[in-house]
Amino acid sequence: MDKKTLMESARERVIETISHNMYLYGVTPSIGRLYGTLFFNDKPMTLDEMKEELKMSKTSMSTSVRTLTDLNMVEKVWKKGIRKDLYEAKKDWYQIFIDFFSNEWRKVISLNVKAINQSMRELKTVLEEDLTIDEKETVLHDLEKFNYAIEYYKWLNQLFDYFESNQIFDLITKQEIEKELD
Amino acid sequence: MDKKTLMESARERVIETISHNMYLYGVTPSIGRLYGTLFFNDKPMTLDEMKEELKMSKTSMSTSVRTLTDLNMVEKVWKKGIRKDLYEAKKDWYQIFIDFFSNEWRKVISLNVKAINQSMRELKTVLEEDLTIDEKETVLHDLEKFNYAIEYYKWLNQLFDYFESNQIFDLITKQEIEKELD
DNA sequence: TTGTACGTACAGTTTGTACCGTACGTAATT
DNA sequence: AATTACGTACGGTACAAACTGTACGTACAA
Numbered sequence: 001m002d003k004k005t006l007m008e009s010a011r012e013r014v015i016e017t018i019s020h021n022m023y024l025y026g027v028t029p030s031i032g033r034l035y036g037t038l039f040f041n042d043k044p045m046t047l048d049e050m051k052e053e054l055k056m057s058k059t060s061m062s063t064s065v066r067t068l069t070d071l072n073m074v075e076k077v078w079k080k081g082i083r084k085d086l087y088e089a090k091k092d093w094y095q096i097f098i099d100f101f102s103n104e105w106r107k108v109i110s111l112n113v114k115a116i117n118q119s120m121r122e123l124k125t126v127l128e129e130d131l132t133i134d135e136k137e138t139v140l141h142d143l144e145k146f147n148y149a150i151e152y153y154k155w156l157n158q159l160f161d162y163f164e165s166n167q168i169f170d171l172i173t174k175q176e177i178e179k180e181l182d
Numbered sequence: 183m184d185k186k187t188l189m190e191s192a193r194e195r196v197i198e199t200i201s202h203n204m205y206l207y208g209v210t211p212s213i214g215r216l217y218g219t220l221f222f223n224d225k226p227m228t229l230d231e232m233k234e235e236l237k238m239s240k241t242s243m244s245t246s247v248r249t250l251t252d253l254n255m256v257e258k259v260w261k262k263g264i265r266k267d268l269y270e271a272k273k274d275w276y277q278i279f280i281d282f283f284s285n286e287w288r289k290v291i292s293l294n295v296k297a298i299n300q301s302m303r304e305l306k307t308v309l310e311e312d313l314t315i316d317e318k319e320t321v322l323h324d325l326e327k328f329n330y331a332i333e334y335y336k337w338l339n340q341l342f343d344y345f346e347s348n349q350i351f352d353l354i355t356k357q358e359i360e361k362e363l364d
Numbered sequence: 365t366t367g368t369a370c371g372t373a374c375a376g377t378t379t380g381t382a383c384c385g386t387a388c389g390t391a392a393t394t
Numbered sequence: 395a396a397t398t399a400c401g402t403a404c405g406g407t408a409c410a411a412a413c414t415g416t417a418c419g420t421a422c423a424a
Contacts, residue, residue, distance in 0.1 A: 017298075060382080063383090122191075126185050162353070171344070230370095238414085266370065267371075
């Protein structure tokens, strides 16, 4: 294998691995591959360049890039004289990690909390009616579980606050190497 | 709406919300719904009971329950005199959250690190050959990125160590209520 | 040993979604 | 104003994943 191929395959291996593991962020391998490609490409790319590089349709590049933008993994950049939109990978992985929780997870938490609050209100009105022993017990059990959930979501939000405020880096510093990986 | 329906719908709303939001853990709504059902069912359930409750096939229940078990969200329990397998939801959501990172994320990190190390070794041998200025620059750039990634994964692992050791609860206590949700 | 109950592997079917080509709206260029 | 270049909404297709039914292996019961 000549040096050219070796250089390419070394990069490809990592891109491919990343692409198959970005399901943790809820994206498909194709989208992951696009991020990997942008990450290793030092210059911003146009949709046409991505299309060419990945041998996929321009449409796919457009929607994929939008997904990555929504996840704060990619941003549009401007360069004078160039009409096409240019995109480049955000390269601060710590920030991407934190943003993911601050955005995606908090969105979900908010939805769950809303549903739980609604159900709690309803159950509390039911409590005022005549209930059998069993019914009352069931309602109280459910209310306990709802309360537990709410507490948990509060905890999660506090945790994400901690991430977002960068206090987490006081606790675990970026450069520090304390133990060997693998 | 009578009290019976109200009680059921209050519970259903929350189960449904959870089921649609458990994609963050990489599971489908069906599997999420099963977890929700088990969570609110105070007694362990058999596959047949789940099948009946969710109006799905026993096969689906079997595979779904296995998925949830792999995620440490459900466990098999024994009861003397009962031949069927019984399953119940694990109810410690903090632990589930932590286990998710300790298991799923670490698995992915390990794979990524392996790929990167392999590629780093290859690039370092390439560096010893005759390279054009441009080639050498590219290789060095890639090596820098690989190093960055390795550092990031070390950081993540340290973070998860912190979770796993429960030190995180010293930092953010479970009961504490500091701010209002939503 | 035979019969019964149970969980799951497997293969078939259906549902969902990733991806493509086309065709349109918008904005820059002349 | 006309033309060109560009990004994306839309509808169709093809592949993948979720789900089902059957059928088998295993373990307990009689």
